[in-house]
Amino acid sequence: MSAVAVEGIWKYYGDYPALRNIEFSVREGQCLALLGRNGAGKTTLLRIMAGLLRPQRGEIRILDKDSRHPQTRASIGVIGHGIGVYDELSALENLLLFGRLYGLNDPHAAAMEWLRRTSLDNVAGSLVREFSRGMRQRLAVARAFLHNPSLLLLDEPFTSLDDRAIALLQSLMQSALERGATVIMSTHQLREAMQLATYVALLVRGKLIFHGERPAEMLQDPTWLYRTYGES
Amino acid sequence: MLYLRQVWTVAGKDLRSELRTKESLNAAISFAIVILVLFSFAVDPSADQIKEISGGLLWLVFAFAGALILNRSFARELGNDCLDALVSSPIPGSALFLGKALGNFVLLTIVELVSLPIFGVLYNTQWARQLWMLMTILLLTTWGVTVIGTMFSALTVNLRLRELMLPTLIYPMMIPALMSAMRLTTLLIAGEPIPAGDEIWIRLLIGFDIIFTALAVGLVEVVLVG
Structure with missing residues (x-):
């Protein structure tokens, strides 16, 4: 079953389309890294998944329910900006x-x-x-993991963490994945993300350019995807 | 039961935060006292005039002091993006709203209960002769004011000029409740019971509270999720 099904999402800020017909799904237990340059639409997409924003068109189903359903929200852990x-x-x-x-x-x-x-x-x-x-960031991590969520939505989770805190967060994410949870994270810190992510999605100016298994090339060269499909 | 616990959890959190920092409570109480003191220089405390304007004076003070509390209600959630953490949690929007309204209601009631004895001293008035009826009117009006203020606090939370926008938007909405409260409070502070002909004002207050609470509870989810 899909943990998250994103179906034709459009989101406008005024006349500007921040997300253009985004469509993909994430299976339960997967770890997806949502990649893209600043302004690509990663945060907007994560906020729609978390039920914090409404898209103008399209729908997001989380564990086969609407993202604003209380049961859905009880199963999501969110770390935002x-x-x-x-x-x-x-x-x-x-x-x-x-x-x-x-x-x-x-x-x-x-x-x-x-x-x-x-x-x-x-x-x-x-x-x-x-x-x-650093302590505040660790408390934010504790808040997001407190209820053992089955879906973790993490927006730039490694930002402003020291190496010890990054290792802690990675081990918590690993434990969550081992118990069957799904993780979707947006990040610019590709090396840290590639240690966990088995799937990647690349957004360029609101469009989904790539979605699929993490290319093997990214393990050696995390920027490979940007150079191949997006902006270098 | 879970719903009521969630309402109380949000109200308890707001009250704990406010009583720890006293950011808006101190400002609102100070504001109320300053206005009461300044106005006492303008009128003769022994005059009958004070009996006629007491309700109007008190409710203007409460309404303006209340805006200081209501402005902070959702604004305090902006630091650290706490509003996002609340809205993404499984608590229904209506429970979040009622919790915040309940917290504001308690704080505004504290301001009113501190202001009333000071009003009595400054204006040489025995304000407590119809104490229970006065408290009933006070609580009914405070709930109405709080419900409208909390809803508009949520609506204006992301505006840069929210401190200006909130009073501009809420005072026109509050007119029916404030009119009733002013009329009834004037009578009760003068020590008179409410005549049968004026009971319509109590019904208006109750209706106002029910209608605006129902509207706010029904619409708050739309307001909270952008």
């Missing part, structure tokens, strides 16, 4: 908040588990505004 946590709450309060909103049976246990997995358990009671940038 912002970290999505509150500065004036503590790390634990933030995770408890989202644990309750996602209807977890034991939000406190889940929150403590993810604080431990992201090495934030020793600052669980500290306010997020006192955190370093």
